Amino acid sequence: MSHAHTVPTDRSSPLGRLARWLQARSFALTPEQIGIAEGVRAATAVALMVTLALYLDQPILSWAAFAAFWACLADPGGPFGVRLRAMGGFALIGTVMAGAISAVAALGHAWAAPALFAALFLCCLSRVYGPAATQVGVLACCVAVVAVGYPSAPLDALRLSGVFLAGSGWAVVLCLLVWRIHPYAPARRAVAAIYSELGDMAAELLALHSSGATQDARWKKHAAEHRRAVRDTIERARAAVARFSAGRGAGGDVRQALLAAIEAGERIFAGLIALGFDLEPHATGTPTDADTLPLRQLRAALTRTSREVQRSEPDRALVAYEAEVLDRVARPTLDLVGRVAQVCAQALHDLTQAWAPASEPEAAPSARLAEEAHRRRLTPARALRLALSPSSPIARHALRVALVVTATYTVTAYLDVAYAYWATMAAVVVMQPQAATTWPRTLERVVGSVTGGAGAAFLAVALPTPLWLLAAIFPLAAATIALRSVSYSLFVTFLTPLFVLVADLLHPDVTGGEGIALARAFNNTLGSIIGLAGCLILWPEREPKSFSQRLAAAVEANMRYATLVVRAGQTPYAEIDAARRAAGLASTAAEVTRQRMVLEGRRRRAHLDEAAALLETLRRLAGAATVAWLDERTDPGPPDARRIGYCEAATLRLGALVRGVPTPDSALAREGEPPDDIARAVTHVVQAAKDYARAMAANART
Incomplete structure (x- = not known):
């Protein structure tokens, strides 16, 4: 019996439509990555530490709660060994960082600032070892900027390290051994x-x-x-x-x-x-x-x-x-x-x-040997040497973060700003290697902080007793971790009241919950703006390709795909599949850059409307080529040498034209009526490319 009528077919999901709308504006929303089980597990780790701190009347145990939370954030998922190295490494680095920076901070700002600078620079170099290590490095930076705001005598700093190790170690044991999620x-x-x-x-x-x-x-x-x-x-x-x-x-x-x-x-x-x-x-x-x-x-x-x-078993x-x-x-x-x-x-x-059981197990050893050879070629020491080279973007970014965050710390310390570490922490997390990716992160951080701050102020008033505050911490921690891979704005929205309520619960004599919420929102906004300014001023890493280059790459990739389809009888299907993927990636990259420039108010000067028209013709070309590819698979025909030659020549000439290289109209002319959908689509691409090139040339003359 057919299942054709078992699901709605007249519309897509509202959440999916919202995600696509945000993606078209350079803001990620991935609802499929909601991790409810991971969130509840992390909430258990945090809530137990907060409960102990409240029951024992030991506010220093708030460090154990934050250590447990950060350790859960350091979990990259995947194989056990990868997770152990990431979470265990963070626990050890954070333990040393918390005690050392706290002890140095007690010697005064003149000692604390250089120590913070060195710690931030070294932690940011972790980016060279991949995404999991990058996350560990960012979290270690967060530990450093919070610890510098808690100056302690040597014995107290040692105690702080012990508390941090207990909290992070508890989270590691819970996540890897006790409460194992696939x-x-x-x-x-x-x-x-x-x-x-x-x-x-x-x-x-x-x-x-x-x-x-x-x-x-x-x-x-x-x-x-x-x-x-x-x-x-x-x-x-x-x-x-x-x-x-x-x-x-x-x-x-x-x-x-x-x-x-x-x-x-x-x-x-x-x-x-x-x-x-x-x-x-x-x-x-x-x-x-x-x-x-x-x-x-x-x-x-x-x-x-x-x-x-x-x-796990489909x-x-x-x-x-x-x-x-x-x-x-x-x-x-x-x-x-x-x-x-x-x-x-x-x-x-x-x-x-x-999905059936593997019938060729002998393929595994060769893959394993290839991977091991790659690992041997890039040792940790060699990767670090590459990262420290003067031309390394990783070293420049590490230096940028260290300078900006240390300057933020110095200014906020001089002005005696309450909860100043929230400003320095915001600067750490919003700063990305490229300015183009920093500003969406900044906007999301600010929106999440303001929204979460308003929610935290409401909860602080509505939940006046410690027991109610403690009860609210559990769902907040669960939502924060569950949504961390879904949307950065949602993550910060729940993270803000979580931190505010923990601070209000364990330090009630400092200020009211509303004051903490206001400080959190203000300091996060301040730190985010400073971080964005630092990325724009200090050695800004521009995108490796200008928009015209990205657009030209999209034109060339889609034309190359169409060319391979036209000569399908002479091209393996795997090569056509790879070309189709490359065309999709190139078009998406150009569209992402175009949309970002629209949000930056550069629609007219960069002639983004003409670029949008060109991208539209590329989508139609890809559609026509894919229809022809399906026809070729079912009813292959002889290749047309004349069409192949025109498409190959047009690919190079159109790319040059979009990049601003003058190209005579005769070089892109063809004789007679376009015989099929691909040829008609190519004709539209040629016209749209000419319109874009003319607009850009006129702009250059003015």
Whole structure:
């Protein structure tokens, strides 16, 4: 019995639409990464330390609570060894950092500032060892900036180190030994999100097809938002899976299974791109149930696959059944909808085969040897030497952070700002190697701090007794950790009241909860702005490519993909698949940069409207090429040498034109009417590229 009607098919999820809207404006929202179990576990670690501090009347144990919280943030997920090195390393580094900086701070600001500078510089160099080490380094910086605000005598500093070690050690034991959550769950959620996004894309395709609208702005919006959202989701999943060691026991098996799911998602994505291109000019009238049955069944199959991917042992039979039903309903259909459905069914069938027990175990040793050879080539000492070279962007960023944060500490200490470490901590976490990625982080930090500060002030008034404050800390800690990979704004929104309530609970004589909340919001805003200014002033790391270069790269990548499709009979399918992915990545990179420039108010000067028109023609070219690719797979024909030659020449000339190199119109002219969709799409790309180049040339003359 078919499952074609078991899921809604006329719209995508509201949360998915919100995520795509934010992604189009350079703000990440990944709802698939909500980690409820991780949040409850971290809340348990923090709440126990706070309870002990309150019961024993020992405010210094607030350090144990913060150490436990930070240790949970240091957990990168993945294999046990990776997690142990990250969490254990943070516990040890934080223990030394807390006691040493606190003891030096007692000697006065003249000693504290240089010590803080050195600690920040060294911790920021951890970026050279990868994302997990980068997170540990940032958290160690947070420990340093808080410790410098707690000057202590040597014995008290030693006690502080012991408290920190107890809190962080407790979190390490809880996370790695006592309360074990499947380490690959975040990666599985990331891969499952691909199928959720594809399901939303199929649902909105069906809705647009049923609306009868042709050449409508809604089709353009659909193509722009969904293609970017799916491509971003696929690349996030690749990054999550890339942390697993290739060919090593269970981790290697999980990695291979998830990579197979990603590749199947890529093939389905290609089919939906082709379908969107083909349906737009033909969406007239109301389609019958028979017309829409393949799309409805595809949505059901994608929903089922998304659920199974998240399981540690996916049910191959259920996904195989969905693929079989999809193939069955597609066979009577002779149009592109049916062909796309069959391609998607085959992709799901191949996925179930990849989930079967491995039949070639001998491949693992070679992968393991390759990985070990890579590890031997880049030793920790050699990586550190590379990071410390004068031309290293990592060293420049470390120096930038150390200077800005130390200056912030000096000024706030001179002005005797209450809770000044919140300002220095904000500066640490918002500063990114590139200014273009720092300002969205700054905005999210400020919005989250102000919103969370308002919520904290309300809770401080509404929950007047310590018992109620303690009860509120648990859900706040759980929400903070659960949302850390979903949205930075949401993370800071819950982090702010958590820190405020802990401070109000354990230091009630300092100031009221409302005063702490106001100080938190103000200091975070101040530190975020200072951090942004530091990134813009001190050795600003510009994006490696200008916008025109990114746009030209997108033109060249999409033209190269179309060229390979035109010569499909002479090109392996794997090479075409790689070119399609490269075209999607290049178009997404150009669109992200364009949207950021729009938000910066540079629409007219950079002629971003003309750039948007060019990107739109590239999306249509990719759609036409994908339709042709599907036709080639089902009915291959002889390659046209003349068309191949024109596309190859146009690829280089269009890229040069967009970069500002004068190109005569005759170099891009072609004879006769464009014979098919690819040729017509190339014609539109040529015209849009000329319009953009003319606008940029006129701008240069004025």
